[in-house]
Amino acid sequence: MSCTGKNDHSLKLYVVLSKAYRAIHDYVSKHIQSYGLNPTEFAVLELLYHKGHQPLQQIGGKILLASGSITYVVDKLEKKELIERKACPNDRRVTHAVLTEKGTQLMEDMFPKHKEFIDETLSVLSDEEKIQATDILRKLGLHVKELD
Structure with a gap:
């Protein structure tokens, strides 16, 4: 049985968007891995590089990662000597992730x-x-957030 109508366009867009995302993500992930990092580690480093030190509790929300995974990723980056944990001087309950000199150089x-x-x-x-695609995808993402 064939489905026809405007929903066909929605389904096709969803499939094409999903496949394009996967292809781009996989391709870029290989490039990131050539530096000895996985995409999540790179996302944390990129956040710290561009935004400066960050409370560990807020990193997950900024790079779309579950909070439980942040500890694991931070531990791995610490072992690679790319970041370090520093206690917040104003609030002992807060720990920041900070790029090390090695992390900054990388x-x-x-x-x-x-x-x-x-x-x-x-x-x-x-x-x-690129501008049109950015605008369209932002519009789509905001709409879906409203539905949630």
């Missing part, structure tokens, strides 16, 4: 190359198409 080397890699990966789209 990100200073890696991030420009990562940005260039993303630019090359998405180069099939013009700047105008």
